[in-house]
Amino acid sequence: MKILLFFIGNIAQFLPLVLFFVFFRKINKIVELRVVFLYVLVSLITNILLVVLNNYASLVISISAIIEYAFFSAFFYICIQNKKFKNLILSLSVLNICFEVFTLFLHKKNFDFWATLITAVLVLIYCIFFFYEEISKTETLLIYQSYTFWVATGCIIYLAGTLFLFLYTSDMEDKQKSSLWVIDIVFEIIKNIFFSVAFVVGKNSKKIAAPAYFDDDTNMFKKSF
């Protein structure tokens, strides 16, 4: 069962990457999806490093957690349009990354409770604000027709599902840790499936043409940018 899940987990990790290359010509120009692609790629490299550098596993996991936060923040920074909130993301991200780096060198352990909690809460706040902004828009496009919705949903489900696992990892025995790590694999699979859906939806998304406006100086209709 565990081996099967591990196998599916690996396949699921490749799925968004494969889809990105399949639809490369259509989705390469979408910045948000490029960030997601880079994130999935970095996750894959981290998993490979975990196997190769088994002795430094705790360091690799801690660094990957910081990188993961940076990618999620970058994604929401691009998607959110409110300038004040964008600045807030930027400031909080700098502070949080500094704090995470500090705790990493201070405690030299896998997961610091406060660093994990703060990271998860911050990304959840970004996610909720993103959803709030999306439903406040007056466009008549359904939210699930947007690729950003699928990425944000993948993020929020993954974070919600693994938050308590990461919070209590440091308090667990090694045997318990290895048995409960299955939860992470399950939510990784779900997250990668959602990211794959985002790539498929992104492939079909068309940029809405900006309405033309009448230029009084030239007496002609012009395209707005």
Place this chain on the structure above:
Amino acid sequence: MILLQIATTDSKVSTVLFFGTIGMLALTIGLIVFIIFHQRKVIRYQMRLQTMEQDQQKMLLNASIRMQEEERQRIAADLHDDAGPLLATARLYLNENLVNLDKASQLQSIYSAKQILDDTIQLIRNISHSLMPPTLKNFGLESAVNDLFQKISGSGSMNASSRFHDYRERLQPETELIIFRVIQELINNILKHSNSSFIHLTQNTSGNKFFIRMHHDGRGLTQADFEKLNKSNVGLGLKNIQSRLKVLHGKIFFEKDLSQTYYKVTVEIMKDEETKPQ
């Protein structure tokens, strides 16, 4: 399955992990479901509003077209029924046989034809004035409204008075014409339906806003009546007022006076340059 395994494990951490994960998942899924359904509801509501607005626009457009057609018919009838026969009569006086008549008869015919032509000129002038009052064009809204009210008072059927408190600068000619037409339409309605004994019009400005207020003591409309009539197929004149005011981004309010004795109509127009009719 995995979470059930955690729950059965006898440890405090496992219990917190189980309930924490389940709780967080439930919250997240609940949030996403709420967002999807809320957005669908909002979109449905927006579409309904859009449809209602389109219907309203269609009604206003129909009213405006009907009004234009009625106006054309009226002008056509005036020209056909009045100017046509007059000119035909003048032509009869000036027919080919005129040269064979004696001088006195010739002079009499020419004089009669001249009088008929004078009448025709007066008739055409009246038609032209009804299309664009010369007082409005030359002297502005205040003079045109005062002139109109004097004519109503002069008829003896109703006491009509108007007072412009703050009208030092004339508005754009197109704006003045639209306001004048709205006032004409309102007065027409009051004369036709209200059975009132007086109409009083006042003009004021407040900041960027230009106000015209009319009071009368007859039967009138409230805002609810106005909106109801605006949505129905009747009330062509009111729809016409609405479509004219829409051009100026103006508003109209119908209300009963606090004393419950008078009806009050307030027309509010922005004085800004942006409100120039498009």
